[in-house]
Amino acid sequence: MPAQPDQPRLAPADMPRASNGASSGGIDLGGTKIEARLFDAQMQTLDTRRLPTPAEDFTAFVKALAAQVRWLEETSGLGAALPVGIGLPGLIDPESGLGFAANIPITGQNLPAALAEALGRPVPLLNDCQAFALSEALGGAGTGARRVIGLIMGTGIGAGLAQDGRAGYRANGSALEVGHIGLPSHALQELRDRLGVDLALRDCGCGRRGCFETCLSGPGLSWLARQYLGAELEPADLAQRAGDGERAAEVVLQIWAHLAGELLLTLQLAHDPDCIVLGGGLSQIPGVELRLAAALERVRLGSMRAPKIAIAQHGDSSGARGAALHALAQARDI
Ligand SMILES: [Zn+2]
Structure with missing residues (x-):
């Protein structure tokens, strides 16, 4: 059995405790x-x-x-x-x-x-x-993992990193600003090859063009739906239609998952986490953790173990x- 990592206690016994708890x-x-x-x-x-x-x-x-x-x-x-x-x-x-x-x-x-x-x-x-x-990382979906990335997919895309139960030092006081990493050109080429989809690059709120956030955020997924379904659906409606067997809605989710898998690979290559916890509105899409784990598995380097992918517990x-x-x-x- 490998040694279990030391898990910091949530509120150590040597910290002040009031009579009301x-x-x-x-x-x-x-x-x-x-x-x-x-x-x-x-x-x-x-x-x-x-x-x-x-x-x-x-x-x-x-x-x-x-x-x-x-x-x-x-x-x-x-x-x-x-x-x-x-x-x-x-x-x-x-x-x-x-x-x-x-x-x-x-x-x-x-x-x-x-x-x-x-x-x-x-x-x-x-x-x-x-x-x-x-x-x-502490008492949530990443419990037991030493290096936990929290990936929030909502109106924007953001991420944070906890190591051994600590948030750690950041040179700019930032989180992981991964929403503003550019979509990789090879991923766009694969979309053409696999799904026949030619994705146009969109302007991002950060002032650049073609950031992950432009396609992976809630508004990004709605934009993808408009491109390929002709209707700007809310993510929950899109997931419902895909769940009901509508092929075009399923393809939109596949495009989104394909690009999200590339972001997960980028996170793994740069930060090598044990666990990636998904939060934000898009983490509520039924089965999204399985869909994204499969998307990462398709592109993962064989020499690296896949991180656990889980849904946030603390909302x-x-x-x-x-x-x-x-x-x-x-x-x-x-
Ligand atoms: Zn951007």
Whole structure:
């Protein structure tokens, strides 16, 4: 039997524990809401509170975020001893502290410094794709794996990486920005050869053309449906029609899976994970993990074992849960 990897405990015994069981707090910061969750030592949610996200004003934004941290501190009974982490849809440069995000007002602002000033202590921040990967690595679909990639396929394509139960250092504070890797030319050639499909390259929101995201995201899959079915179907409707035996809908899903298999191969070649956990709206397509495992198997290098491909277990709580686990890990390091 090979040695089992050491699995970090979710909330170690040497961490503070309140009489109500509270052990950590996590905040999922989104474009419309700031959701705070209080967790016990088994990472079960004890309490949760949502506030609307101030969309424009950085000062109001910091105030709302600090109010959520204080609510967690007070509700736990542990005050500032409670480990609290924040997951956010953007980047924080670890050297300068300056942020960059599309949906929250942190671009060019120093959020870590502003928050530390408001609270009197630093609060660990991490990208929400990293939070997702960490959440699934610890007590989720990636439990038992040492190197877990969380791949989110929704309105965009993003990924995070957790190693040995830690989110790890990122030079730019980013996640794995794999949605903006270009579609490989050999994959497009194979589409022509196998399915007779000549795929046009689309402009991407990042300013380039032909990124994976343009075809693999929810809007990308709807675009593929329009090209080959003549109707811009929602992914769930497309999956339904394929499940009902409609050949053209099945071909659209095959094109999507073919390209997704190439992305999985890129992830394996670059990062060699034990496990890839799928999240986001497209992970709800019935059987998608089997479809994508088969797509990777077709292109995988024979010398490498296939990673486990699994569906996320923690759904909407992943951002807050991963942020709380990150804060616990940071607290242990101090
Ligand atoms: Zn792009």
